[in-house]
Amino acid sequence: MALNMRYARLLVEAGNYEGGVAALESMLINPDAPPSIRLELAVLYYRMGSYGMSEALLRSALEDKRLADEHRAQANALLRDVAARNQTSQFSGFVILGLRHQSNPNARSHRDMVYANGALVPQNRELKPDSDTDVQLTARVDHRYDLGLQNEASVISSLVAQVVDYRSSSGSKLRADQTEPYDLALLEITSGIRFKPAPILLPALRIRPHLIAAELLAQKHQYLSTAGVGVDVEYRFNERTLAEATYEYRHYDYASRVDVPDANQLGGPDNGLRLRLMRELAPGQVLSAELALRDHDTSKAYYDYTSQELQLTYFVRHANPFSDNGDYWLSSLWTGASQRRYGAGDPTINADRTRKDNELRFGASLTIPMDDKWSIQWRLEHLKTHSSLPNYDNRNTSLQASVVYLF
Known part of the structure; x- marks a missing residue:
């Protein structure tokens, strides 16, 4: 035996x-x-x-x-x-209530001199970086409906809602010279059929074509809406190695409002590709590498941009340092770099210099489970952007404490 x-x-x-x-x-x-x-x-x-x-x-x-x-x-x-x-219809998801403090939530430039109509001018003191605190409520609900087919086909739908309320921003009145951060409300829905296209030849391959719709409100007024299609591809090489790819096509439509000049010129098609490879290095230790590519088109070349982003994340599950009852904590460390290139120079800033941003970020998080449903999460991140135009040089440090509920 x-x-x-x-x-x-x-x-x-x-x-x-x-x-x-x-x-x-x-x-x-x-x-x-x-x-x-x-x-x-x-x-x-x-x-x-x-x-x-x-x-x-x-x-x-x-x-x-x-x-x-x-x-x-x-x-x-x-x-x-x-x-x-094994249930035909399954619901899962989470709710997060968090308090976040940021040193520069509006990504304002820390430079003393900036461009305006091609000339260097002193930065307006009222537009210098200013810290702020916000309360966030985020909820995600995932639903899976098993179609009972031989290729494991299921209808997978997701609903994501988020509300962000800044301390310095109040009311719903819109101004052309808005300087405070926007209070935001987001709703996004995706739905599609996930299945194995070749269950015999490639049993580890799954794909999910899906539809996308999203709406964003700022100061309780419509800011923009998006609609599009996408496809998720997942291939599990083995139990320790997972590869994922997501392509999305969205069309952006900005609402005409007093604080969004040229709203009809900001919208347009957006193509995004995200690749991720996850590898379990040892029990409780996972390394993730993610590459994101994006191409955003508008009616004006100086609003168009392409971007590339690479991020590495290390997850580790470790024993509770204050107890030996078998509880564990989850920590993560990440670092990332991205670049955005715009299509042309903005004549209101400097028509002769095309904007290019290089961004570097790094951060850490700690999740402390209280039981199988509730946990507390801490998250710290620093972001630094260096731009070809001093108007967009900025730094931001954020610290967030959250309560998480899983269902």
Whole structure:
């Protein structure tokens, strides 16, 4: 029995899940087989995405009175997850309530001299960087509806809502010379069918074409709306390596209002491509590399831009330093660099110099779970932008404390 168990585990470590399943199932012929074998099988079927088989094995293992308490706790935890995944209609998501302080939320230039109509002039003192604090409420609801097809097709829909309320900004009156940060309200909906296009030849490949619609309000008035289409592509090389790609086409439409000059010229098509590779380096340690490319077109060349951004993030799960009861904390560190190139010089600033921004950011976060639903999160980030025009040189440091609820 011990040799067969060792053989099954070696097969799994080599990536031969089907062989591991066969070896474990052959052990169940013995009526005296320990219930932990059914638990191991359930875990393996879970890793293979066969949640129905996993649930049946877990329930069988839990019915066996010989199952050790440690294994029983593991089986119950996995059963809750599997039972949710086996439902035809599934909801999940989170709510975040946070308080954030920023040293320069409006990205104002810290330079003393800036360009205006091609000439260097002193920076208006009222437009110097100024700190501010805001309250954020963010909610995301994901819904999955299983179509019951052989290619695991499901309708995946997401709704994201966010409200940002700045301390220095109040009321809903719009001004042409708005200097305070905008109070914002965002609503975005995406929906599409996720499926495996080649379940036999490429079982690890999944794609999701989807529709996109979003609305942004500023100071309780419509600011812009977007609509478009996209496609998500996911390929899992193995349990430790995941590759994702997302392409989106959106059309931006800015609302005409007193504080948005030339609103009809700001809108236009936007193409974005985001690539991400995630690798589990060791248990509880994940490295993520993300590349984002964007091309934004408008009616004026000096509003057009292309951008490239690269970000590296390191996630680590570690034991609670103040307790030895098995609790864990989650930390992350990230750094990123991006560049934006605009299409032409802005005549109201300097027609002879085309804007190019180089941005560098780095930050850290700490998530402290209180239970399986609630957690506290701290987030610190510093961003620095160097531009070919001093008008856009800026720095911003933000610190945010949040309460997170998962459902």
